[in-house]
Amino acid sequence: MKNSGTLKVTTPSDREVAMTRLFDAPRHLVFEAWTKPELVKRWLYGPEDWRLVVCKMNLKPGGGLRFVWSHGKGEDMGMSGVFRQIAPPERLVFSEIWDEDWTDGETLVTIVFTEQAGKTTMTQTVLYSSREARDAALKTGMEHGAAVSYDRLAELLKS
Amino acid sequence: MLETLQALAEPNRFQIVELLRDGPRPVGDMVDRLGLRQPQVSKHLRVLSDAGLVDVRVDAQRRIYALRPAPLKELEAWIERYRRIWEVNFQRLDAVLDELKAKEKKRGRTKR
Numbered sequence: 001m002k003n004s005g006t007l008k009v010t011t012p013s014d015r016e017v018a019m020t021r022l023f024d025a026p027r028h029l030v031f032e033a034w035t036k037p038e039l040v041k042r043w044l045y046g047p048e049d050w051r052l053v054v055c056k057m058n059l060k061p062g063g064g065l066r067f068v069w070s071h072g073k074g075e076d077m078g079m080s081g082v083f084r085q086i087a088p089p090e091r092l093v094f095s096e097i098w099d100e101d102w103t104d105g106e107t108l109v110t111i112v113f114t115e116q117a118g119k120t121t122m123t124q125t126v127l128y129s130s131r132e133a134r135d136a137a138l139k140t141g142m143e144h145g146a147a148v149s150y151d152r153l154a155e156l157l158k159s
Numbered sequence: 160m161l162e163t164l165q166a167l168a169e170p171n172r173f174q175i176v177e178l179l180r181d182g183p184r185p186v187g188d189m190v191d192r193l194g195l196r197q198p199q200v201s202k203h204l205r206v207l208s209d210a211g212l213v214d215v216r217v218d219a220q221r222r223i224y225a226l227r228p229a230p231l232k233e234l235e236a237w238i239e240r241y242r243r244i245w246e247v248n249f250q251r252l253d254a255v256l257d258e259l260k261a262k263e264k265k266r267g268r269t270k271r
Contacts (some may be wrong), residue, residue, distance in 0.1 A: 007249060009242045013168055017241065021249050025256035029263070033255050043251035047244050 018125040027115040030122055031089035034111060035059055045069070046077060054078075059086060065094060081106075089113055160237060163230040166210035171195060172203045176212065176226065183225035185218075 007021045023030050033039045037055040044052050046069040053076070054068035061083055068078040081096035090113055097106040108127045113120055167173050171193060178189055190200050204224060207213045212231070213224045 007242055007246045009238050009245075011164055011168070011238075019242075019245055023249075023253065023256055025260050029256055029259045030252075032259065033252055039255055039259075042255050043248055045248055045251070 012125070016125055016127050018123060020121060020123045023120045023122060024118075025120060026118055027113040027120040028089040030113055030120045031092070034092060035086075035088075046071075050077065057083075059083065061086060065096075081109075084108070089115075160230075160233060162210045163212065163234050166206055166212055169203070169206075171199070172207055175200070175203055175207060175224075179213065179224060179226040183216075183223050185221040185223050187221070189224070 056066040078099040085093035
């Protein structure tokens with residue numbers, strides 16, 4: 001089992017999935033690529049043939065966002081959300097809920113951008129479940145719960 | 160799947176699973192290694208067993224636990240699907256960033 005890319009997926013708790021990846025660009029550009037709809041549309045596709053066809057962002061606290069993916073045949077996949085925190089170029093927090101509510105209520109997405117020597121590490125954490133649970137999890141941070149990183153899991157499977 | 164995640168999200172249970180990677184172990188051995196009391200270890204083993212992560216067999220007086228790979232494989236497959244979708248997205252983002260960097264460089268030059 002090998003982890004081919006630089007993308008690391010971890011489960012910091014039973015309600016979160018976090019992704020970490022290094023980009024060869026300063027963070028203000030990575031932040032820009034995440035917050036300008038015309039740029040977001042160029043990379044944030046869904047699985048396989050899905051394309052992001054609607055991307056609206058009212059980039060201010062309390063501002064709305066609307067994403068719709070389509071694969072050209074049949075049902076589209078839409079998601080709406082609200083920006084909770086916008087701190088360029090370090091941090092972006094928004095809530096989201098799918099039109100077909102398959103995540104059992106809204107989820108909270110936190111994206112953190114850190115820069116070192118002109119490269120940016122982006123950590124994108126999605127927190128699932130109820131508001132109470134989410135708030136509690138956010139308050140206590142992510143130090144609770146063991147990190148089951150993809151790499152360690154792959155090692156585990158070798159045994 | 161959620162049961163697997165919940166079972167693994169507790170640090171001591173995660174440690175038990177890590178210990179069992181090296182092969183089956185009796186409870187007493189895990190008690191020593193984890194520095195926990197026997198009832199605590201037994202409680203964690205029961206949760207792991209309910210989640211299908213471990214199997215137990217009795218050998219004379221000892222209860223010997225072993226890892227069951229199936230739920231971990233399921234979890235791994237799920238994470239891999241998720242990872243693949245995003246890795247493809249991020250490869251496209253790499254290309255967008257290269258373009259932004261080039262533009263910025265050009266702008267910087269014309270300013271000077």
